[in-house]
Structure formats: C-alpha cells, structure tokens
Amino acid sequence: MLPEVQSWFRRRTSCAADWPVGELAEAKGQTSVSVVLPARDERDTVGHIVGVILRELADVVDEVVVIDSCSTDDTAAVAARAGAEVHAQDAILPELRPLDGKGEALWKSLAVTSGDIVAFVDADIRGFRSSLVSGLLGPLLTDGTVAYAKGCYDRPLDGVSNGGGRVTELVARPLINLHWPELAGFVQPLAGEYAGRRTALERVPFLTRYGVEFGLLVDLLDLAGLDAFAQVDLGSREHAPQTTEALGGMAAQIMLAAHSRLLRQGKLGRCHGLSCRLDQFRRDGDGHRVVSSDVSIGERPPMFTTLRCGGQEAGP
C-alpha cells in the first residue's frame, strides 16, 4: 500500500461505535440529512429498514426517500406504509429519456432530496440496524473537510464468515489496485452504504446501473482528493445475494466503468505506472489487517524463437 494510503487509512478509518447518535444530533446543527434507498423488488426488507431509520434516527435524519427502481412487486407501497417518501425512478425529471438501474436511481434522488448530506443505503439488507446509517454520518457531521464517507464491513455469505463480495474481490479490488492505488485502502469499494456532501455529489457524473460506486470513487478522488474521503467500519452486513451468473453482469459493468475512467484519464494503453501489488484485507480484532501480495506477471516469447536460438534469450 502506498505510504500516503497507509497514513490515510490510519487517520480516516473509524467505526460505527465512535459515533453515538446523541453526539451526532448535537454536532448536526443546521446541517440537513437525507437518506436514500434505491429499491427494485425489495418488498421483504425495505419496510423494516425505513421503519428503523425513522424510529431510531429521528434526531439526525430529516428525510427518508425510497427511489422505486421499476419494481415489479409492491416495494413502493410497502415503503410508503413504513413512512418513506417514495418516488418512481422514471417519474423524476420526466423530460429526460429514462435510463436503467441503480446508478440512475441514485442520480435522480439528488433531484428530489434536499439534504446537505445524502446517505445511500441498499434496500435489501438483512438484519438492518440504524448504526449502518449513523456510522456513515459521523465523519461528515463532525469534520467539514470530509466530503464522502464509505462503509466497510464483513460480508458473510452462505454461512461462510467472509465469503461475500465476490465481484469486489475478483474484479473491483484488482482493478483499483492496478490503476488507482490511491483508492486501495477502501475495504469495501463497492459497498452500497455511503454518504456524501451534496456540494460534492452534484459535481460528479453518476454512471448508471452497477458502475455507480466505482465511478464515484474515481471521480470524487479527482474532484476532492483522498483526504476528503473517510471510511467507517459498520461491523457486518448481509444481503440477498445474486447468482454467480447475475454477478457476471455486474462484473462486466464494473469493468466498463473502469474502462471509461481509464480512457477519460488518458491511462489506457499505458503499462507504465501500473501497480503490481494487490492489497487485500482480513478482519483482525476490531480492525483490518492488510495482506499485500505481488501480482506481477512475466512474458515468454513463442517457444520456436527460443528453440531457434538454441535456448539463448532471443534478442529484442
């Protein structure tokens, strides 16, 4: 990990317990807070999540908004009954041609919310607790230099304590380490739980569908620099997992997101500057241990050139 990332990680990582709701309510002052849940077919979980936020975070959260992302079930009705303000994704900014997916839901939420701080939370979380939101608000409400706070957590999957995050581990983290080593300190770069200042969120593009989190990290880094990021350990999080086949589509969207940013930043086609270290994280007590490995690869020429040279290295 780059020394400046190590330093950022130590300084800017906190945990949800560091931010008691009472202290946040005092720190909040005139700052308003919106919580947004993008939801497609989440009738089983969305009502509970909305209810917990409204009941337990009334002193810090000013509005809870669900963006119904073209659900085919009664997600919208369940969310409204639980007390959320509900907007149909395609009904927001109707003069624009509708685009698909989660990133579109999040982008459009900025047009129907008013909070100075906007917190995004997935609507499929099982065993939801309000600290998943209050933790994210901590760094933003108490430190004016923080523009964006990203959650991290353990990801149990099918009884395996940290078996989740398949796209994160197999696609997003290696891409980030290769091309944006400044972002390698994010334990869960694709986490759907994060909060940002409106002043920053309204100044970056949002990729549609599942590329949105990847794009936000890269673009906010450009906009505000690493020190404007914070990371909050939210404990553990379980969601309704998708099939490996469906995750293939998500992985492809993350790759497209990375490709578009490499192109924009003029990094495509350049091997120079690629980082060949992969930083992964293991839970270690209350924190995380970085496990760093060398992922560099070499290249041998076609064998016939070697045999023709009698086993000598072929010339350039």
Ligand SMILES: O=c1ccn([C@@H]2O[C@H](COP(=O)(O)OP(=O)(O)O[C@H]3O[C@H](CO)[C@@H](O)[C@H](O)[C@H]3O)[C@@H](O)[C@H]2O)c(=O)[nH]1
């Ligand atoms: O078209 C869509 C698809 C999903 N969602 C909602 O977005 C949230 C996350 O979607 P999900 O399919 O559960 O994503 P995950 O498999 O959990 O993917 C992880 O990785 C994604 C890619 O970075 C992130 O967007 C997710 O937040 C993160 O949890 C849920 O509330 C969904 O209902 C929408 O609003 N619209």
Ligand SMILES: O=C(O)[C@H](O)COP(=O)(O)O
């Ligand atoms: O973030 C991810 O990698 C995807 O959401 C997949 O997560 P899962 O492997 O825990 O289902």
